[in-house]
Amino acid sequence: MAARGADPDGDDGWQRALHTAAIQGHxxxxxxxxxxxxxxxxxxxxxxxxxxxAAEGGKLDVVNRLLRAGADPARRDAQGRRPADLARANGHARVAERLA
Incomplete structure (x- = not known):
């Protein structure tokens, strides 16, 4: 897609390609x-x-790449949850520690 000029920030009305890749651990x-x-x-x-x-799904490698790219671990979603909160709630202790 990107090689053909697709927008790396294109979305499907719910989320962007980066969310999809993060959820799936790619x-x-x-x-x-x-x-x-x-x-x-x-x-x-x-x-x-x-x-x-990525944190919610326990995708540590993706979490590390996003952090290196400048993602903010303190940012809250619409329900007030930080990425570390989602990692802990889903049993991903190593990811939660990385985000702490």
Whole structure:
């Protein structure tokens, strides 16, 4: 997609490509999207950033890449939750520690 000029920040009305790659744990795709200008701060309609979705799913490699790209671990979603809160709530202690 990106090679054909697709927008790295394109969305489907709910979330962006970076959210989808983060949720699924595709760290290499996350890295490529970031390199092509994807916004690591972009929220879904519920306020969750790609870091929130990666943390919720326990995707440590993706979390690390997003943090290196400048994602904010203190940012809260629409329900007031930080990425570390979502990681803890879903049993991902290592991810929560990384975000603390």
């Amino acid at each position: 760290a290499d795709i996350v890295q490529r999207l970031i390199a092509r200008g994807a916004d690591v701060y972009a929220p879904r309609t519920d306020g969750a950033t790609p870091l929130h979705t």
